[in-house]
Amino acid sequence: xxxxVRMSExxxxxxxxxxxxxxxxxxPPAPALAGFVARHGACRAVEVIQRGKAPPDVLAxxxxxxxxxxxxxxxxxxxxxxxxxxxxxEPDWPGGAVENLxxxxxxxxxxxxxxxxxxxxxxxxxxxxxxxxxxxxxxxxASGYGEHVAAEFGHGLANAGFTVVSGAAxxxxxxxxxxALAAGGRTVAFLACGVxxxxxxxxxxxxxxxxxxxxxxSEYPPGTAPRKHRFLVRNRLIAAAxxxxxxxxxxxxxxxxxxxxxxxxxxxxVLAVPGPVTAKNSVGCHGMVRSGQAVLVTSVEQVMEVIxxxxxPGPVEVVGTHRRTDGLHPRxxxxxxxxxxxxxxxxxxxxxxxxxxxxxxxxLLPELELSGFAVRTDRxxxxxx
Amino acid sequence: xxxxVRMSExxxxxxxxxxxxxxxxxxPPAPALAGFVARHGACRAVEVIQRGKAPPDVLAxxxxxxxxxxxxxxxxxxxxxxxxxxxxxEPDWPGGAVENLxxxxxxxxxxxxxxxxxxxxxxxxxxxxxxxxxxxxxxxxASGYGEHVAAEFGHGLANAGFTVVSGAAxxxxxxxxxxALAAGGRTVAFLACGVxxxxxxxxxxxxxxxxxxxxxxSEYPPGTAPRKHRFLVRNRLIAAAxxxxxxxxxxxxxxxxxxxxxxxxxxxxVLAVPGPVTAKNSVGCHGMVRSGQAVLVTSVEQVMEVIxxxxxPGPVEVVGTHRRTDGLHPRxxxxxxxxxxxxxxxxxxxxxxxxxxxxxxxxLLPELELSGFAVRTDRxxxxxx
Numbered sequence: 001x002x003x004x005v006r007m008s009e010x011x012x013x014x015x016x017x018x019x020x021x022x023x024x025x026x027x028p029p030a031p032a033l034a035g036f037v038a039r040h041g042a043c044r045a046v047e048v049i050q051r052g053k054a055p056p057d058v059l060a061x062x063x064x065x066x067x068x069x070x071x072x073x074x075x076x077x078x079x080x081x082x083x084x085x086x087x088x089x090e091p092d093w094p095g096g097a098v099e100n101l102x103x104x105x106x107x108x109x110x111x112x113x114x115x116x117x118x119x120x121x122x123x124x125x126x127x128x129x130x131x132x133x134x135x136x137x138x139x140x141x142a143s144g145y146g147e148h149v150a151a152e153f154g155h156g157l158a159n160a161g162f163t164v165v166s167g168a169a170x171x172x173x174x175x176x177x178x179x180a181l182a183a184g185g186r187t188v189a190f191l192a193c194g195v196x197x198x199x200x201x202x203x204x205x206x207x208x209x210x211x212x213x214x215x216x217x218s219e220y221p222p223g224t225a226p227r228k229h230r231f232l233v234r235n236r237l238i239a240a241a242x243x244x245x246x247x248x249x250x251x252x253x254x255x256x257x258x259x260x261x262x263x264x265x266x267x268x269x270v271l272a273v274p275g276p277v278t279a280k281n282s283v284g285c286h287g288m289v290r291s292g293q294a295v296l297v298t299s300v301e302q303v304m305e306v307i308x309x310x311x312x313p314g315p316v317e318v319v320g321t322h323r324r325t326d327g328l329h330p331r332x333x334x335x336x337x338x339x340x341x342x343x344x345x346x347x348x349x350x351x352x353x354x355x356x357x358x359x360x361x362x363x364l365l366p367e368l369e370l371s372g373f374a375v376r377t378d379r380x381x382x383x384x385x
Numbered sequence: 386x387x388x389x390v391r392m393s394e395x396x397x398x399x400x401x402x403x404x405x406x407x408x409x410x411x412x413p414p415a416p417a418l419a420g421f422v423a424r425h426g427a428c429r430a431v432e433v434i435q436r437g438k439a440p441p442d443v444l445a446x447x448x449x450x451x452x453x454x455x456x457x458x459x460x461x462x463x464x465x466x467x468x469x470x471x472x473x474x475e476p477d478w479p480g481g482a483v484e485n486l487x488x489x490x491x492x493x494x495x496x497x498x499x500x501x502x503x504x505x506x507x508x509x510x511x512x513x514x515x516x517x518x519x520x521x522x523x524x525x526x527a528s529g530y531g532e533h534v535a536a537e538f539g540h541g542l543a544n545a546g547f548t549v550v551s552g553a554a555x556x557x558x559x560x561x562x563x564x565a566l567a568a569g570g571r572t573v574a575f576l577a578c579g580v581x582x583x584x585x586x587x588x589x590x591x592x593x594x595x596x597x598x599x600x601x602x603s604e605y606p607p608g609t610a611p612r613k614h615r616f617l618v619r620n621r622l623i624a625a626a627x628x629x630x631x632x633x634x635x636x637x638x639x640x641x642x643x644x645x646x647x648x649x650x651x652x653x654x655v656l657a658v659p660g661p662v663t664a665k666n667s668v669g670c671h672g673m674v675r676s677g678q679a680v681l682v683t684s685v686e687q688v689m690e691v692i693x694x695x696x697x698p699g700p701v702e703v704v705g706t707h708r709r710t711d712g713l714h715p716r717x718x719x720x721x722x723x724x725x726x727x728x729x730x731x732x733x734x735x736x737x738x739x740x741x742x743x744x745x746x747x748x749l750l751p752e753l754e755l756s757g758f759a760v761r762t763d764r765x766x767x768x769x770x
Contacts, residue, residue, distance in 0.1 A: 273662055276660055278534065282659075286681055289659075289681050290687075296674050
């Protein structure tokens with residue numbers, strides 16, 4: 001992987017073109033393609049595919065589409081939608097939030113693969129906005145009680161400095177986003193369609209507001225329509241992006257239950273809000289608590305006890321998570337994210353890339369080295385693997 | 386202990402007089418007095434006390450009252466109230482339900498002692514009615530939701546053959562009793578005052594109905610007024626009488642929480658019904674679930690899964706309980722209860738006492754012997770200790 005920090009704009013454009021192409025030629029999740037790209041790099045993977053030399057398992061995933069995709073058109077559509085493509089090679093890639101998803105496959109969930117690229121509407125840095133996030137999900141046909149609680153939780157979590165992640169659906173999702181927006185906080189919506197499509201249509205104003213105070217994100221190229229199975233596939237990103245997933249109202253069989261299962265499989269705590277036993281909308285939440293999958297929570301404070309035992313956002317030890325960088329201070333994580341794209345960069349280059357003062361970067365780098373996150377080589381600083 | 390079955394009516398009356406006296410001279414719980422009576426028997430204990438020879442710890446408990454109590458007057462008041470005194474010496478004593486309370490002391494609860502006698506309004510056999518019981522408790526200032534759920538649980542448990550035990554208070558208690566009554570089932574109210582006092586006054590009709598379909602019970606002599614501390618003392622009997630205690634709505638600090646702590650300490654499962662997180666009335670229930678003290682339940686079926694894993698009342702293995710006789714068939718338990726009062730009785734005497742057909746008693750006795758509950762001696766059948 002080339003050093004993103006020192007890469008020319010032309011080189012970065014080539015990577016984006018390659019990733020846009022790869023993200024569009026297979027229906028996510030595409031585990032064979034994702035593995036192929038991880039082994040060869042995006043540009044080389046495209047070369048092999050275009051020469052007709054893709055291995056059979058990859059070919060099976062891409063053959064329906066790969067001769068019909070134009071990366072240039074995709075990037076033009078992305079620009080036209082006021083969106084941008086974020087790729088794993090760049091520092092703004094939210095690695096901690098959307099990688100290491102394979103744990104979910106091990107417990108028998110359907111195929112899981114990391115996204116090949118993400119389309120983003122919004123001006124915030126995706127890595128920064130997903131740095132300390134909590135997912136809030138639940139029923140579309142929510143009750144007034146459920147929407148009230150979701151809005152309270154969205155508001156309280158945003159006030160406490162957490163980004164509220166959800167899926168922009170009617171009901172609980174929308175209420176959670178709105179609560180975060182009302183608090184002037186950050187919120188991210190993961191869509192099951194292209195970011196150029198306002199779905200549901202009644203939430204187009206909400207989506208605009210989410211993009212302004214956070215980000216509207218999708219692994220689906222612009223123009224992709226929402227389909228039922230895409231919601232389940234999208235749910236894994238919501239489950240992965242939160243340090244915990246809070247379920248506010250869920251029926252006996254629900255999409256929120258699917259998100260909760262995935263969060264659980266990924267080692268993220270699942271928290272469920274109880275409700276009246278007379279309401280069908282709380283059956284799923286009560287079931288998760290009874291089975292031991294979820295911890296019962298009744299307040300934002302109880303959510304924070306789980307994700308931030310010291311009671312403040314900041315260095316966080318998440319119960320059962322697998323993210324090595326969870327213990328890092330947010331600014332150290334920002335530098336760490338810059339290191340991800342660099343194979344031998346100077347402190348000056350890293351400071352420019354992550355936007356932290358040079359003096360702070362010079363102080364943080366030895367700390368990251370000591371804690372095993374960074375290595376210093378002849379050619380400069382790199383991420384420790 | 387003399388053989389109750391073969392005891393003369395005069396002998397039985399003497400025991401009742403002694404127990405009435407002992408129950409009235411100390412404020413329950415009176416652990417020193419209870420231990421003294423257990424060691425010496427009721428009649429001998431009274432003799433020693435009346436000769437002024439009670440040991441100092443017993444004297445400390447009784448000195449305020451023992452010279453002012455007339456057992457004859459108490460029994461007259463009992464009869465006048467249409468009540469009866471039930472004593473541990475007789476087969477109708479619900480040993481499994483109100484004995485072995487010391488576990489609660491071990492975990493730091495206030496003083497615990499078994500009741501010295503019980504006053505009962507109602508025609509049912511107390512041992513039979515408490516044979517398979519579930520306690521349902523909760524807030525006095527219950528919500529409409531809470532009362533609805535308590536009535537549903539009372540109705541469902543009674544329908545399934547369980548006796549619903551509660552405290553006759555306004556709110557959850559009353560709704561649970563009413564639900565059981567509406568199902569034509571059995572229900573028992575433990576009072577914190579004499580059974581001749583309708584407390585709360587607004588529940589006098591309810592108490593009459595409870596006495597008709599079950600029993601109104603108290604360890605306090607007739608004429609004893611309700612006092613705040615007596616509710617806490619009474620709660621231990623509610624906790625002990627149920628195979629499990631279901632908490633329907635409880636505030637942050639509540640009498641129901643006290644009953645739940647006691648049930649937990651006694652090894653009885655505590656089950657809590659969730660509710661809206663916006664309601665103060667459910668704070669206690671949610672707290673019990675979060676701390677692991679209670680299992681969340683949303684239906685009568687889920688209560689039955691805990692107390693009756695095979696799904697039917699009958700031979701029941703209660704999780705964490707200490708009652709040896711829980712595994713016995715209800716009719717075998719009835720015979721076992723008769724054996725409790727007999728030191729060497731014939732099958733005929735036992736059949737008369739417990740009301741089971743002689744043939745059945747003859748068949749059950751060797752079974753009880755085999756399973757270690759009964760012994761056959763030269764003088765007849767006795768309970769195995």
